[in-house]
Amino acid sequence: MKRTLIAVLAAVTIVPLTAQVPKGWRMRVDRSASASDPDASGTIKFTQSGSTMHAVNPQAAVFWNPANTAAGRYTLKGSFTLMKPSGHTNYYGLVFGGSDLEGPSQSYVYFMVAQDGTWLIKRRNGDATENVAKAASDAVKKPGADGKSVNALEVRVGADKIDYVVNGTVVTSTPKSGQTAKTDGTYGIRVNHLLDVQVDGLAVTK
Numbered sequence: 001m002k003r004t005l006i007a008v009l010a011a012v013t014i015v016p017l018t019a020q021v022p023k024g025w026r027m028r029v030d031r032s033a034s035a036s037d038p039d040a041s042g043t044i045k046f047t048q049s050g051s052t053m054h055a056v057n058p059q060a061a062v063f064w065n066p067a068n069t070a071a072g073r074y075t076l077k078g079s080f081t082l083m084k085p086s087g088h089t090n091y092y093g094l095v096f097g098g099s100d101l102e103g104p105s106q107s108y109v110y111f112m113v114a115q116d117g118t119w120l121i122k123r124r125n126g127d128a129t130e131n132v133a134k135a136a137s138d139a140v141k142k143p144g145a146d147g148k149s150v151n152a153l154e155v156r157v158g159a160d161k162i163d164y165v166v167n168g169t170v171v172t173s174t175p176k177s178g179q180t181a182k183t184d185g186t187y188g189i190r191v192n193h194l195l196d197v198q199v200d201g202l203a204v205t206k
Contacts, residue, residue, distance in 0.1 A: 022048035024067065028101060030060040032193060037088075039193050053199045055191040062095055062108070064188030070096065070157075070204045071184040077154040078189065078202040082115060084147045086194040089114045093153050098186035109180055110190050111164050113140045113151050119171050121164060123179045132179045139169035157183045 021027045027046060032039045040058035047054050055063065070076060076096050093112030100106050105126055113119045117140045121132040141149040154165035162180055163170045174180040187204060191197050 021046050024065050028062045056196050057191045060192040062190045064186050075156045075205050076187050079152045079200040081198040082149045083196040085115045085143050089116045090192040090195050091120050092191045092197045095190050096187045097183045117142050137171045139166040
């Protein structure tokens with residue numbers, strides 16, 4: 001469905017460096033334009049203590065530190081704890097190969113999981129998104145009796161392919177071409193709306 005220019009402009013908000021995010025970090029909010037899947041009220045709370053970050057998201061957002069970049073062959077990893085389930089399926093996970101994240105030509109790939117046991121890979125170009133791959137996997141942990149789940153995610157960028165890993169299991173691979181050709185750039189995290197997620201050990205290794 002095509003959105004009007006007004007809807008597109010309303011859906012994306014660039015948040016400058018303020019008390020809303022830790023020092024050095026940036027946040028870009030993607031507001032829902034769907035009447036059937038609205039955002040919650042309130043503002044996003046994104047905090048950091050050591051290597052642990054915590055995002056409470058009434059709206060979807062991407063978080064990154066411009067100093068965090070990776071190129072060539074590398075492994076990006078982070079452990080994501082869903083603190084409580086949302087009312088329906090929403091995704092959270094890693095962002096990589098990012099550029100112009102504060103501008104109109106934003107570009108990145110994201111690898112995420114959800115409480116229903118599925119993983120998802122998408123490509124972002126400006127205001128457009130493209131689905132790369134999606135599937136259910138036993139490797140993705142669903143919320144337990146306490147409502148929490150922990151999923152360790154990795155993106156292993158090689159010379160000619162990318163492996164996507166959940167809790168030590170390679171769930172899929174894509175070539176370094178087409179939708180996932182660009183892997184050099186900024187890395188960070190994405191947490192969609194109506195989610196409360198803790199992230200530990202976000203880092204890149206060669």
